[in-house]
Structures are given as structure tokens and as C-alpha cells.
Amino acid sequence: MRCPCGCGQPVELPLIREARPRWSLQVDKDGHPSLEPSVWRRGGCRAHYFVRRGKVVWV
Numbered sequence: 001m002r003c004p005c006g007c008g009q010p011v012e013l014p015l016i017r018e019a020r021p022r023w024s025l026q027v028d029k030d031g032h033p034s035l036e037p038s039v040w041r042r043g044g045c046r047a048h049y050f051v052r053r054g055k056v057v058w059v
């Protein structure tokens with residue numbers, strides 16, 4: 001996905017079980033994704049946010 005802060009950088013989140021760190025993705029019955037844990041970009045814009053039910057929640 002693209003970083004939601006507007007910087008336009010791609011954000012890659014490993015979802016496979018073997019990856020460290022990894023994220024879990026859950027999609028509710030309406031198709032809204034939630035991610036755990038939060039996303040914190042170490043470089044670039046340093047955006048830090050949760051994705052909950054399809055919405056970005058800034059930290």
C-alpha cells in the first residue's frame with residue numbers, strides 16, 4: 001500500500017508467518033482491513049499509525 005501520510009512512498013508489510021517483524025491482517029465482514037501492530041516507518045516520513053477497520057488512526 002502507499003503511505004497514508006501523503007508522502008507517496010510504498011509501504012511493504014510482511015504478512016507471512018515466518019517474517020520478523022510481521023503484521024497480522026484481519027478483514028471484517030464488510031471488507032474493512034485491520035492491521036496489528038501499528039505501522040511505524042523508520043525512514044522517510046516516519047509516519048506511525050494503526051489501520052483499524054479500513055481507517056488510518058494516527059499515533
Ligand SMILES: [Zn+2]
Pocket residue numbers: 003004005006007008009045046047
Ligand atoms: Zn509517509
